Amino acid sequence: MVGYDPKADDRSNSKFEVAMAGSMSGLVTRLLISPLDVIKIRFQLQIERLSHSDPKAKYHGILQAAKQILQEEGPTAFWKGHIPAQLLSIGYGAVQFLSFELLTELVHRANMYETHEFSAHFVCGGLSACTATLAVHPVDVLRTRFAAQGEPRVYKTLQDAVVTMYRTEGPLVFYKGLAPTLIAIFPYAGLQFSCYKSLKRAYDWAIPADGKQTGNLKNLLCGSGAGIISKTLTYPLDLIKKRLQVGGFEHARAGFGQVRSYRGLLDCTKQVLQEEGIQGFFKGLSPSLLKAALSTGFVFFWWIVQKWTTEM
Secondary structure, eight states: OOSOOTTSOTTTTOHHHHHHHHHHHHHHHHHHHHHHHHHHHHHHHOOSOSSTTOTTOSOOSHHHHHHHHHHHHOGGGGGTTHHHHHHHHHHHHHHHHHHHHHHHHHHHHTTOTGGGHHHHHHHHHHHHHHHHHHHHHHHHHHHHHHHHOOSSOSOOSHHHHHHHHHHHHOGGGGGTTHHHHHHHHHHHHHHHHHHHHHHHHHHHHHSOOOHHHHHHHHHHHHHHHHHHHHHHHHHHHHHHHHHHHTTTOGGGGGGGSOOOOOSSHHHHHHHHHHHHOGGGGGTTHHHHHHHHHHHHHHHHHHHHHHHHHHHO
């Protein structure tokens, strides 16, 4: 079960094991979905339409983008920013799942869980994600910049990126895009956890439980469904976050087409709406949904597997 379970024994509720399970699930998942993440970020940052009808557009679709990135930058390009991405996944997964476990435990002890299960998971999931975001946001900015740059690379190593960004843009550069991230992450994570629980109940009603194998499939499917729902509803804020995170990094984006500078959340929203229309807020949604389905499904799947492993 994801969240505090008062019926479980002390060993299965070890806070260290919960943190380890969250970290390992994030690590394995990030390795698998990194290529989709790179493509998604490239789509989000492209001002031109993602269409063959726009001759200035560098990327048109997932397969075309994958082929072009492979030809121009080589296979390693799909794992650009992989080290900060792994640090992000490990740190975020550990803090999120541990804080979620602690928060749901508090709700249980306050005797509010049974009558408000959906809302309890929504609020606890949202708060745990905000906590994790504050802890790892600088690494998220680094991941975005590495994935956004082409060849030749502006940042050669993680250390080079940290030093260069700090010297040229100041310490606040590591918190660019924090506002839309926090605005989006609460409902996104809240919906992830609450929808995951609701989908599991629907799955149990439609398909009776039949051992551990069925349980694995249920965790994967319900986690994927929760990821798709939550990502679709909060996607525009994710796009705005990415645009703000590469602010001051425009020189590295010149080879990808038009570049824009934004003064903040509202200015970015206004410019995207005026220049790219409503559909501009959903650039990269297709690889993002595929990534969300796979990543969320695998996160819950590997989290459950890791918990079983540590409990054996």
